[in-house]
Amino acid sequence: MPLADILGQDKAITYLKTLVKQDRVPGALLFYGPEGIGKAKTALEFAKALNCLDAAARAQGEACGVCANCKAISQHTHPDVVFVDFLYQARLEVKKEFESNSYEEELEKTLTKQQHIKIDTIRNVAAKAQQKSVGKGYKVLIIDAAQTMQEEAANALLKFIEEPPQKTVWILITSKRTAMLRTILSRCQPLAFAPLSQENVEKILQDNQLETENPSLCAAYSAGSVGGALKADEALSLLREAGLGINGCSPEGPTAVATGLSRTLATARQEAQTVLDVLLQAVHTAWTNAQGEETQHRYATVLQQLEKYKRSLTRNVSPVLVVETALCSLDGLNLPLFNGEQND
Numbered sequence: 001m002p003l004a005d006i007l008g009q010d011k012a013i014t015y016l017k018t019l020v021k022q023d024r025v026p027g028a029l030l031f032y033g034p035e036g037i038g039k040a041k042t043a044l045e046f047a048k049a050l051n052c053l054d055a056a057a058r059a060q061g062e063a064c065g066v067c068a069n070c071k072a073i074s075q076h077t078h079p080d081v082v083f084v085d086f087l088y089q090a091r092l093e094v095k096k097e098f099e100s101n102s103y104e105e106e107l108e109k110t111l112t113k114q115q116h117i118k119i120d121t122i123r124n125v126a127a128k129a130q131q132k133s134v135g136k137g138y139k140v141l142i143i144d145a146a147q148t149m150q151e152e153a154a155n156a157l158l159k160f161i162e163e164p165p166q167k168t169v170w171i172l173i174t175s176k177r178t179a180m181l182r183t184i185l186s187r188c189q190p191l192a193f194a195p196l197s198q199e200n201v202e203k204i205l206q207d208n209q210l211e212t213e214n215p216s217l218c219a220a221y222s223a224g225s226v227g228g229a230l231k232a233d234e235a236l237s238l239l240r241e242a243g244l245g246i247n248g249c250s251p252e253g254p255t256a257v258a259t260g261l262s263r264t265l266a267t268a269r270q271e272a273q274t275v276l277d278v279l280l281q282a283v284h285t286a287w288t289n290a291q292g293e294e295t296q297h298r299y300a301t302v303l304q305q306l307e308k309y310k311r312s313l314t315r316n317v318s319p320v321l322v323v324e325t326a327l328c329s330l331d332g333l334n335l336p337l338f339n340g341e342q343n344d
């Protein structure tokens, strides 16, 4: 999939293609914007364009997608392109002290524990950056979730992005630019990625065969990201099973949704958050369309309550309890949650 096929990021893509065409790339770039909108995909496509063996494609600022370099980058096996994420880090850690039959199991366990990009990982990548290139293209070092770097890791990285060797580019990817060290930010060329339109979210879901119960409904509740659409799908299916829809909630609905949450606390909290996001959006839409002062007031009150419940999720409150209470607060409300599929 060349750069031109990445949906909804025209401004960023045009800029990157110009860099490829001019063969002049800054030593460090920062891709920022909401999660699940194509930043990592773009970074890899950009790395392909910078290393593509097809000169005609490169002259257009593009990658051919079929040469040996393009293929190797797609498969994460090109020695000059490193993509660092929690999986990469978990592999480094497991490799160090664990080589046995239960490697996959150990890897999985290590992966679930990952919360930060660590200094050892930065050193590992920096060492690769210093090595001589295998090809004639660029060394591209991509760090996903860069905001999770521990301070010592970020400080170590600073040294390397300050004076990168020629034909070397670091790409830091983040959904939380404000959580990053100012010293890092000041050394990176920032590149904004925009939330996707509902149509593009729906199209990406379909093009990538990401299955959802109702792609257009998930896209509507996605807040402009594919990741958001997939989360919304889970929340909507919980709400659908519990009989929450245009006709209100079934009596056992709130309990059914609450007990449908994951048993792992951290996951349950995230699921509860998405359920509340979906409800907030549905109530907000209903409030916008409401006729009459009394009805508007009723929706406005519920909106405030839902916001309060959502905030309580960040404290030590049980997500099950929060979801149950939130759903009960919708009692008697005519909420068009599943617009377009309420006829069955």
Ligand SMILES: [Zn+2]
Binding pocket: 051, 052, 053, 054, 063, 064, 065, 066, 067, 068, 069, 070
């Ligand atoms: Zn190519």
